[in-house]
Amino acid sequence: MDRQPDSLPTLTKTNGKSPYPPMQNADATDTEEEKWDLGWLVAVTRRRALLMAGVVVGTTLLAGGLFLFLTRLTLPEYEGKFQLLVEPITTEEQLARSSTRAQGSDVDIQRINIEQSNLDYESQIRILESPKLLDSLISQVRQRYPDITYETLIKNLKISRITSLSLDKKEQGTKLIEVRYQDTDPEKVKFILDKLSQIYLNYSLKERQSTIRRGIEFIDTQLPPLRQRVDSLQQQIQALRQRYNISDPEQQGKQLIETIGRLDQLKAENQTQLAEAQAKRDALVRLLQNAHPQTVLGNQPLLGEKSYYEELLKQYQQVQSQIALESSRLLPENPAIQELLEKRKNLQNLLKQEANRVIETATDSITVAQARRQAINQAEAETNQKIRQLSGITRQYSDLQRELLLAIDSLNKFAARQEALQIDAAQQEIPWELTIPPRLELDSLGQPLKVNSVSKVRFLALIFVLAVLLGVGVGFLVDISQDLLYTTDDVKRATRLRLLGVIPHNKSRFLAVSVPAKEAFRSLSKNLRLLSKNHTPLRSLTITSAEEGDGKSTIALHLAMTAAAMGQRVLLVDADLRHPKIHELLNLPKQPGFTNLLQSDQDIQSLLQSPPECPNLMVLTAGNPAFDLVELFTANRVEPLFQKLHTMFDLVIFDTPPLLRLADTGLVAAQCDSLALVVRLGKTSRPSVLATLEELKFSSTAVVGVIANDAPETASLTHSHYHLAGKS
Incomplete structure (x- = not known):
């Protein structure tokens, strides 16, 4: 099978066309x-194999030999450490925990030691490294190791705050401080750490007692003004109550609002009664004045049941019937007829008098309703005046009550802290605690661990790997440069x-x-x-x-x-x-x-x-x-x-x-x-x-x-x- 020729580039052209097979795909x-x-x-x-091999061998021999030479010259160093709890649980923090537990916040209880810390750890560490504290250590150590100085001590001393991961995987500081020290003499390391731990504990005791005393003195100066403030506010509230004859402005306000509601209801009812009385009086006036008795009998409901006017109407109707009956058989001049006519006239006068009385009675109802309306309006105005007056009293009362609560709360807190500080001052115990006492880092055999020791095999292997990479790089660099x-x-x-x-x-x-x-x-x-x-x-x-x-x-x-x-x-x-x-x-x-x-x-x-x-x-x-x-x-x-x-x-x-x-x-x-x-x-x-x-x-x-x-x-x-x- 014939092999197809390789492709030509686009530049191989003859008169615009290539005479040979095209390029492959x-x-x-x-x-x-x-x-x-x-x-x-x-x-x-x-x-470049020879060049690469030469670079690898030369680099390995040079770097490896230098490493072995430096390893022999380097003295082994040992390290020791101790840890301090610099913020132990005090009576004050126990009170805070109790308050937090009463509110049902377990997470806050777990974090109270960290999040409520008032200690500036960076400044505290600088104080622990300061010559003011370390000079006493140097004077003690020089009795055994005369060559010690502040510079050599601080060079090998490392103080840091221990951190941990929180529940949300964020790094946060603890209340622990770790102190490490390195030196070529393990006994010297242990000796210095022992002395240093005692110096730090004594410093913390003096600092704590001084802080407690300053705290107690400050609280003693703050309590009398707070008590006077509470008494003054209580007296003002009492005077306000006596002046306006109220015990609780809020309750008094609710009662006044209820009174306004009842007055509005009575006012509506009175308005209805007044309208009804006026309508009845007007109807009676139209009915009784210049009206025929028969017309009045047709509108009897206006007069009420079993009224005197109704009795007169019945008598008038009977006399009218007798006149009609007697007129049919007697002459008008007949004494009997005349007597009936006289009687009818008297009844008519009585009806008019009774009608006027009924109208006057209806008018009296209107007068009573109007007087009642006036009384309701006056009571409503007085109640509104009390409400307007009570709003200012309530605001003044609320301000005084709020200030009183704040003053009482501050007074209680200061009193509780005063008691807590007095208890801490009376305990006479070291505020800082050694969670890990001074000790040397030991290996698996219980011997002091050399912190500056390096695995020679691993380091030489690393040198060889780097030499191989360098050799390959040099080989490729030379090849590419040519x-x-x-x-x-x-x-x-x-x-x-x-x-x-x-x-x-x-x-x-x-x-x-x-x-x-x-x-x-x-x-x-x-x-x-x-x-x-x-x-x-x-x-x-x-x-x-x-x-x-x-x-x-x-x-x-x-x-x-x-x-x-x-x-x-x-x-x-x-x-x-x-x-x-x-x-x-x-x-x-x-x-x-x-x-x-x-x-x-x-x-x-x-x-x-x-x-x-x-x-x-x-x-x-x-x-x-x-x-x-x-x-x-x-x-x-x-x-x-x-x-x-x-x-x-x-x-x-x-x-x-x-x-x-x-x-x-x-x-x-x-x-x-x-x-x-x-x-x-x-x-x-x-x-x-x-x-x-x-x-x-x-x-x-x-x-x-x-x-x-x-x-x-x-x-x-x-x-x-x-x-x-x-x-x-």
């Missing part, structure tokens, strides 16, 4: 790049061009090559022929390089000889007119040659030379040197000349100068089908190759690939075998 390219990166790391490690192409993978990664062939390092000189080199040139020639298979035939090829000394002339010569040996009619042209080499390699005369052909219309056959070792190979040497090569290659005869050479030979190979900074190589390449770039491994730099490829972007010549020169034989054999296997 992106996924395959990414995979190759990953392999190349790993291969580059391995290659750098191999190339920035040379060492392997074929470096070439692929830098150029992104197909690798046409890998030529091994040849120990022989000139035309004698080793067997691996012959196989490499055969593989190169075969690859070039495969490129033109089923595509545009490869008739001419420019061989160039990025730098001088990359071996392009030797590769051009051996490629031409190999192609000729494989049956092609090949012409090798030495176009490196500045430094020609082909005539030296073949031991041929330099003149006449290529420059003569460019300057005049000479016969091509007369200028060609044939090496005796290869009959199918013709050579056109450089010829006479020219002063203006650019003008020589831009003459009108150049293009017809190159076309004629293409028709005369199967393959024309041009050996040109390095491409950078020279224009004649590009002019020659512009007349050829393709160009191959020679890179010498371990010598050609990456920036030169990249600059060459950048310059080739302005050329219309297709770059068919790269030829890696001076490679190890294993690399060339692998590349040659890979292509031969693909061919088969």
